[in-house]
Amino acid sequence: MSTANSLSAEDLGSAAQRDRRKRILDATIELASTGGFDAVQMRAVAERADVALGTLYRYFPSKIHLLVSALGRELERSDAVLRERPTPGDTAADRVIYLLKRTTRGMQGDANLTEALTRAFMFADGSVKAEIHAVGMLLTQMMARAMHPEQTELTELTDEDVAIARVIGDVWLSALVAWVTGRSTAADTAVHMETAVRLLLRD
Amino acid sequence: MSTANSLSAEDLGSAAQRDRRKRILDATIELASTGGFDAVQMRAVAERADVALGTLYRYFPSKIHLLVSALGRELERSDAVLRERPTPGDTAADRVIYLLKRTTRGMQGDANLTEALTRAFMFADGSVKAEIHAVGMLLTQMMARAMHPEQTELTELTDEDVAIARVIGDVWLSALVAWVTGRSTAADTAVHMETAVRLLLRD
DNA sequence: GGACGAAGTGGAACGTGTTCCTATCATGTC
DNA sequence: GACATGATAGGAACACGTTCCACTTCGTCC
Secondary structure, three states: OOOOOOOOHHHOOOHHHHHHHHHHHHHHHHHHHHHHHHHOOHHHHHHHHOOOHHHHHHHOOOHHHHHHHHHHHHHHHHHHHHHOOOOOOOOHHHHHHHHHHHHHHHHHOOHHHHHHHHHHHHHOOHHHHHHHHHHHHHHHHHHHHHHOOOOOOHHHOOHHHHHHHHHHHHHHHHHHHHHHOOOOOHHHHHHHHHHHHHHHOOO | OOOOOOOOHHHOOOHHHHHHHHHHHHHHHHHHHHHHHHHOOHHHHHHHHOOOHHHHHHHOOOHHHHHHHHHHHHHHHHHHHHHOOOOOOOOHHHHHHHHHHHHHHHHHOOHHHHHHHHHHHHHOOHHHHHHHHHHHHHHHHHHHHHHOOOOOOHHHOOHHHHHHHHHHHHHHHHHHHHHHOOOOOHHHHHHHHHHHHHHHOOO
16 A cells, blocks of 8 residues: 655644645645635645645645645644633533534535535545544544543543444535535534434433 | 536447447456456457447446446346235335345345456546436335335335335445445345344334 | 337547656856 | 644545537348
8 A cells, every 4th residue: 555645744844844844734725715625736835835736645645635635734723723722511412513503504604615625535545544633533533522521532432432433424424525525514514413412422 | 517428329320339338337347247347448458349449438438337327227127026926024124125135136146247346336526426316216116115015106205105116226226335345244244234124124 | 101209329539647768957066 | 933734725636427529330111
C-alpha cells in the first residue's frame, strides 16, 4: 500500500511552508463552499492559493487527501469552539444529541462545503488511511466527551462506551451522506440521528 | 436536478436489449472482481460487453450509475438465495446477525468487487437517487424480514423496527467502508456489527 | 419493398486529476 | 560571496470519464 501522507502542519519547518499549507486549505474551503466537490479543482486550488500545481501535489498527494485534511482542520476548529464551554444536557443522550445537532446544523449551513468534505471522506481509499483515522479519532473523542464530560482521558471509557460512540458516528455519517445526496431532508436527518441516539443511550 | 436514470430491466422491450444490459452488468462485475473500482473503466466495460461506448452511456449515464445498478442486481441475487430457506436464529438479533455475517462474508470473499460497489455507492450524488433508493429499500426489506420472519408486508412494521433496521444498515455500510479502505479487518467488522445489533435489539 | 425514426457503432474531442520535467529560487555551509 | 541542495514555479503530457458527431443497422408502419 502506498502511504503517501499529506504533509501535516507539524512536519513543516519554515513559516513560509506553514503559510503555504494554510493558504492551500483556505483555498480548498472557499472553492468547496462555492461549488462543492466538483468546484474543488486542483488547478483552481493551486491558483487561488498562489502556489504551483506541483507544489500543491507535494503538500497533498491527491484531491481526496486535500479534502479530508480540510475536513480534519474544520472539525478541530469546531471541537475547539465546543470545548470552551461544557456541553448542555442532563443525560448522556441529551448531550450527544446536542453535539450532533449543533455540528450538523453548522454543516447544513454550508451545503456545498459539506457535500465536498463528506463525499471526499466517503470516497477515500486505503491511501488516505492516516488522514481518515485522524478524523475518526477526533469524532470519537468529541462524542465520548459529550457522553462523559467529567472524564478527560479516552482510556477511562468502557468498551461499551466506545462501541456506542462508534455506532453513533456511523449513523451520523450515513445520515450526512443521505442528506448530501438529496435523499433526505435536514429535518429527517435530525430525527433519524435523535432516534438512533435514544435507542443506543437509554439511561 | 438532472435525473437521468439507468435503463431498468423492465423498460427494455426487446430481448436483444435485455441481453445487452445483462452483458454490460456482467462485464462490470468481472472487471470489478479483477481490479476493483479503478479497473471498471468505461471503455473496457464497453469492449468486454461488446457494445459501443455511446451505447454503454445510453444504458447507464455514468460509471456510478453502472456500479450502483450492478450492486442492486447482486443484492437481489443474494436476497433470492436467502429467501429460499428461513433465516436461522431464535431471536431477532440472532437472525439479523446471521444475515449480516452471511452477506458480509460473501462480500469479503471478493474484496475487489466489494470495494468497487461500496465506493460507487458512497460516492453517488443526487443524480443516482433512484438507483440508491432501490438498494436502500432492498436492504431494509432484507433486514425487516430477518427481524420478523412471519410478516411478509413491510407495512406491518412499527416505526421502531424501521428505525432499528435503518441504524443497522448505517452501521453495516460504515463497517463495509472501513473494511474496504483497509481501516479495519474482517474480524473487526464482524465484531462491530454484532455489537451494534446487540445494542439495538435487546430482546 | 420503401421510408422513417430509434438505437447502435466507431471514434474524435474535451475536461480534470495526476505525473513529470526543466528552470528558477531560497537557504544554509564553507 | 560561491556553491550545494532542496523546494517551488511553470507548464507539457497522459489517463480516463464523458460528450458529441457522422454513419449504419434495426424494427415498424404504410
